[in-house]
Amino acid sequence: MSSDYVVIKCGGSVVNKLSAPFFLAIKELQDRGKKLVIVHGGGSDVNDMLETMDVTSTFVDGLRKTTPEVMAVADLVFNGKVNPAICRGVQKAGMKSVGLSGYDGPLIQAKLLDEKKFGLVGVAEHVDPTLIELLAEAGYVPVISPIVAGPDGMRLNMNADTAASHYASALKAEEIVFVTDVPGIMKDDQLIDHLTDDEVNTLMEDGTIYGGMIPKVKAALHSLSGRIQTVRIVGAYSRGLGTSITKQVQLHGS
Incomplete structure (x- = not known):
């Protein structure tokens, strides 16, 4: 398969x-x-x-x-x-x-x-x-x-x-996309294109990720299991592919 x-x-x-713009963004994936x-x-x-x-x-x-x-x-x-x-x-x-x-x-x-x-x-x-x-x-x-x-x-x-x-x-x-009411994970008003799961946890600890984004991000991290290699958080009314989150272990080639 x-x-x-x-x-x-x-x-x-x-x-x-x-x-x-959201539907055009997913068309880019297709x-x-x-x-x-x-x-x-x-x-x-x-x-x-x-x-x-x-x-x-x-x-x-x-x-x-x-x-x-x-x-x-x-x-x-x-x-x-x-x-x-x-x-x-x-x-x-x-x-x-x-x-x-x-x-x-x-x-x-x-x-x-x-x-x-x-x-x-x-x-x-x-x-x-x-x-x-x-x-x-x-x-x-x-x-x-x-x-x-x-x-x-x-x-x-x-x-x-x-x-x-x-x-x-x-x-x-290979991927699950969570569609939310924000463009993705932001830092200093800038969209972060890519994070590892370890980096996401760090951003939650230092307060960069806060409030209503925390349960969304935790749900995304929970989905990083089995064959799911990437989770993406995308805005429902924004153009773009949001923030992708991958497992830290991928970067170590294991």
């Missing part, structure tokens, strides 16, 4: 901020021969729709408890609003896109995490990237929502970060 896949994770806080896969959330849009439809929603241990009513709204928003919007952005930048969910294929076959506690939230049992590979090889950008397949045809909700990591692992991706 080719290892030139790049998985791009767009969180719920930025899906409505994805700009034309032009360099990378196969792109976009995985998105959309929690803020789901919250808005739940409020509009007067559907009660609660969180348990940081996860949204997905009742059948919440599941119906999430499915509607993820696959009826957010996914098509991202597909349009991809196409406007001159790329071809296909909107999917983890239910298609299915890409992810899941079981219930804990129905009593979390409702219709899934944990992956099997990941099959065949459909992604077929589309990517044909030049399409798969845009995937976090709805996955459960038992007996059931639709389940899955955290988009978790889904993205599953796809990256199954595809043996």
Whole structure:
């Protein structure tokens, strides 16, 4: 399997901020021969729709408890609003896109995490990237929502970060891109193009990386495992490829 896949994770806080320059920036990756896969959330849009439809929603241990009513709204928003919007952005930048969910294929076959506690939230049992590979090889950008397949045809909700990591692992991706609301890691108002994981830890210790960037960077560092060699932090509404983070061990040739 080719290892030139790049998985791009767009969180719920930025899906409505994805700009034309952002899509042109990821087109640069495709032009360099990378196969792109976009995985998105959309929690803020789901919250808005739940409020509009007067559907009660609660969180348990940081996860949204997905009742059948919440599941119906999430499915509607993820696959009826957010996914098509991202597909349009991809196409406007001159790329071809296909909107999917983890239910298609299915890409992810899941079981219930804990129905009593979390409702219709899934944990992956099997990941099959065949459909992604077929589309990517044909030049399409798969845009995937976090709805996955459960038992007996059931639709389940899955955290988009978790889904993205599953796809990256199954595809043996070389890189994960975290799309955020900042251009990347900054120092003295200048974007830092590249850092090692050791350098990132130093910048957190000396206060250069602070506030809301800390959890983003920690999530990026956590992703530097297995075959993932590079994590990139990119701004949702900026032109450019942001900050790349690699393992220090790479520089030692081991």
